[in-house]
Amino acid sequence: MTGDSHYDLEILAELAEGLLDDVTALEVRSHLAICDACGESLAGLAAVRELLAAVPMTAMPLGVAMRIDRALEAEAERGGLRLVEEPDWDEIMKDSPWEQPAEPVAEPIVEPAAAQVIELAPLAARRKRPRRSWAMPITAAAAAAVVFGGVGLATQLVASGSGESSGVQVAGPAVSPDKTPLKTAESWAVRASGHNYTSRELNGPLLGYFGPEPGTGSNSDEQTDKCVARKANELDRQPIAVDRAFYNGQDATIMAFWEDKTINAVRVVVVGSNCRSLRPEGLATWN
Amino acid sequence: MLSDADLLTRHIAGDTTAFSEIVKRHRDRMWAVALRTLGDPDEAADAVQDAFVSAYRKAESFRGDAAVTTWLHRIVVNACLDRMRRKSVRPVADDELIEAAERDMPMPDQTAEREVSLEVTAALKLLPPDQRAALVLVDMMGYSVEDAAAVLDVPSGTVKSRCARGRAKLAPILSHLRNRSDLTRVSSPKGAELRDG
Structure with missing residues (x-):
């Protein structure tokens, strides 16, 4: 007081x-x-x-807004953000090691019905953007065992180069025992649901499509493996699921990558034959 | 329409248009916060630009545990506080506050709204930065104490205390403007509208 x-x-x-x-x-x-x-x-x-x-609110003056836009444009140029327009990766990557004929390697022995999912070794460790190196530090060929719907089907993902090896992670007791398990990494499951996705469905949630059902069987091939590996490299992360299916009636491979697990966000990539995008990359919810 | 969080995620993933959309959505309220906190358009422009560039660079640090708007506000307010603290020399005594406010009295021919704006702006500039920032967010922008606390990264009680002390300092300075029939509460509903999207 x-x-x-x-x-x-x-x-x-x-x-x-x-x-x-x-x-x-x-x-x-x-x-x-x-x-x-x-x-x-x-x-x-x-x-x-x-x-x-x-006190009344006033809008930001146009001059200030333009100045900020220019500053952000300059920042984008300095920071080397990715391009929205996708480059022609086929042309750019034609001389890459994994596009060259591979040395023959022993096929991993896969027990029929031993594994239910395809698991491929990662092609490259996650790298910090914006640097993107396509050199594959792999001396020995790496193979990936592929099993669909209880029927064993192995495809090989082969890369050559120099440096350390990348390993093969196969679900189930299918890897040759003399192969030393290499760095554990995320792997992805390839399904062949045959579902004809619409753009709306690809906004999620996707778990129902990529989950245990309806994925049954597939006829994946080396081309698909390369394409998935390429997309994984472009995004610097491994897919969490891949589905051989259709998109608006066209043959398509749908790939889902974690964008931000904390907010349940996945990036969806849809490609057709020759690994060409059929749809701009989009975000979706996972579950 | 994509949410702010989706846009930020796209920006992190390399979508060059996503961050521009975030800026477009929020620049007016960020401008309002900066202008009111700093009381100077040039300083406010610098602060908002610094803040948006900083947000652009460290977008990956956003973890989704707060709203994108809260995160942006925090960056803008911190940019303003940094500027104020760099310029701050010493606390201003109450009698100096009143003298300064009288010095900055608006011209009589100005409209009531502008008159109030100028007087309030002049008075706010005499408060310590922390009190000013709290009053701008709560009383001028209409944010709840809890939202302001999240932006300022302090407990709610601290925001209340800063607001109380700031109002106590402003009351004698702005007393001549009391009971003005031509004044209406403009900012808080607007702030609430902006805040709620």
């Missing part, structure tokens, strides 16, 4: 905000009941809120 037996503005403001303890608040309220001056001060505090709220 001030020398004139009035409460100062800060105490009154704290009362208005409910910041005072119960005892002090009761004292101040009792005083307010008999003190017009303090009542006026309290009203003055409320008026401050009204005055602040009365």
